[in-house]
Amino acid sequence: MSETAGQSDGLSHRTAVYTGSFDPITSGHLHIIQRASKMFESLTVGIGINADKRPMFDINERVDLVSMVTRDLPNVSVKTFDTLAVDFVRSLGAGVMVRGIRPLTDIAGEFTMLMANRQLDPAIETVFLMADERFAHVSSSLLKQIAMISDDDAHLAKFVPREIITAIRQKMRNDGA
Template sequence: MNENNERRIAVYTGSFDPITLGHLHIIHRASRLFETLVIGIGINAEKGSLFSPEQRRELVRTVTKDIENVRVEFFDGLAVDFVRSLGSRLMVRGIRPMTDIAGEFTMMMANRQLDEDVETVFLMADERFSHVSSSLLKQIASVSRDDEQLAKFVPREIIAPLREQMGA
């Protein structure tokens, strides 16, 4: 694939367990920057997940169905290998101020060592979502019975499956 095509496809990887409003905001913004945005749902059998990979894919597809240039796929192994397998060399990462910068910088440097041609594009989280994480969301969902409170962190389409999965 030529370099021009490699720049048209960007890849946003993560566990998306579950997808949050912060993730969705990054997806919307990245989808306007690239011709194709692939959401790569990482599969890590050793990491305990709330949702199965198939459930996560379906939830991501549900909340991104109106974004024409987004597709959702699974991957295991190295993210840089997944990016290259798609004919891309661009990774998108969302970062929250203060909490993600060091970790994301370390990951970017490791990825550059693994494949120096893969570039990482960082999109700063909007201040409305800079505190949102899947782990925070799970904590709130476990104690809050108010769907309006959850809707501040997660797309509404995710609330019922989240409650069902958590037995809440």
Template structure:
């Protein structure tokens, strides 16, 4: 049995939100190492390319000494195995994510019964935050204070620049 407890938190992080960061903060306190796996999905057209998403996630997670950022494509369970981990962290918003995350957990368990999924419920103030919502706000609002309610301040300049070119 490994003494080092490594967990993996996967997502697109396009861009990373305060909700993501809250889950990262909580998970980093529970595990010795937390790997943030930024997924590449060829079927989606992300707002930020992979290197930009990595840079943003690395910037906002710098204060966490036990957090590392990596990129993956393919199945999340394969990435978890590659990281020598047996725990997958998932953040869930109670009204929107529960059914889909439960289905994914069951599929992942069939793909690799040795990987456990740990769900962290989103804090009440982040239950409505989504990438699509903040992209809408960024496209119509010039107020950075409004965006700061949804994304880390370090993300705002990059988000503003991408929205102008998008």
């Protein structure tokens, strides 16, 4: 294979970035990360700021939580960004943006974002990974509701990695939820 194989416009298609707010990381997010880490030599989880949402965890807490649950994946790193996702992906030399989609609920929005990203940087490819059926209904909003109503950690563990349940419970106590 030549040195330029897997590259376009100086970007590596062996390197991918999975962007999101990860507030907090769900089992669905983690499943997408695990699958993408097998597809690419290097995967960066890019934690961004969504101005439309009031975060449960600050950016540094989210980095810590994602790092904790991905520590056994040697080709996965975690970084933050406050730019357009395509600019962040390009800044890392990556040629692929990974997006996880849930059936029906995400497709229209993700397609719109894909088209916008192509206009902004046509060299970056988007790869969609369909959420596993076990996680297709999981959202950060849903798990926050469950955490507020149920004291049973087994209920919460159906939606988030067990390692972060304590952090969620602590955050909700501190925020008076």
